Amino acid sequence: MFNSCGKYRRVKLLAEDGRASKRQSSFLERHEATCEQCRQEHALTMSALGALRASVIEPEPDPGFESRFIRRWRVESRARAVSYWMPAIAGAIVASVALLAVLQILFAAPTVVPVDTKGREALLPRTEQPEIPNFGESLTDVAPSQ
């Protein structure tokens, strides 16, 4: 009986896949008729799969599905367009800033000191240091003698 049960399980797999021949199918039937354990196992499998098939969900069609989708699609398309053009926009901004900087350097008003003959002396660098007055002598003169 044990070997027969092993064969039953192997053939059962084929039958589940729809690959069992007529002979194999009749073997299954014969075995189930004689083996209580295999019959019970088969019944339990059928009961479990029956419950599974019976609990199929049939969702109600939602009328707002399409409009919601189109809204979502538009938002996503816009976001995608922005992210697509973002590197180009950033590059353009950097390039224009650089261009402005170059133009500023090239065409900015020169900062050369205007030549003024009258005030020329004031603008020239001083080479001579101003004299520092020496108060030492006058201090010794003033100090009280002891």
Add this chain to the structure above:
Amino acid sequence: MSRVQTVLQSRNEQALEELQWVQRCRHGDEAAMGALISKHRTRLVRVAANVLRDSFEAEDVTQEAFLKAFREIHKLRDECAFSGYIYKICIRLCMDRLRSRKAESMVLDTPEPSRGQQIETRVVVEDLLGELTPELRLTLVLREMEQLSYEEVADMMRVPVGTVRSRLHTARERFRNLWIAATGEA
């Protein structure tokens, strides 16, 4: 004209119409988007709801799937394959949600108390599905609830058919054991 010919002609017309919508979508035509949405929405919301077991999240995932599909519609080479393309995107998004949800605690839809036994079974099923790994859960739902073929499941999940077979076997066995433990049947 025979009935078969009429059906075939009608299908061709529908395919042609969808092709035109896809082409218009490539240029950002919102009316064409709306047409494609109303054609595929119900199926997508249904599959997402069954995988995620949450109607609100299913709607959100479906919207995300459409957004992704229209955003990347230039990648769609065969314009007639929009249906499979959007379906795959939706399944993958559901898978991502399941994986991210796995780390958090499972949140189930609050059942309405008036529906009794049916709701109770549904809640148990939802609870048990939450115990499976995302891969096993998705395979089980696509095969048992959505009634897709092995080849279709394999195509959706980008795995070989053999992997689908073994996953399905594991998922059924695990689900059955969980069912026995939860309901006390044995």
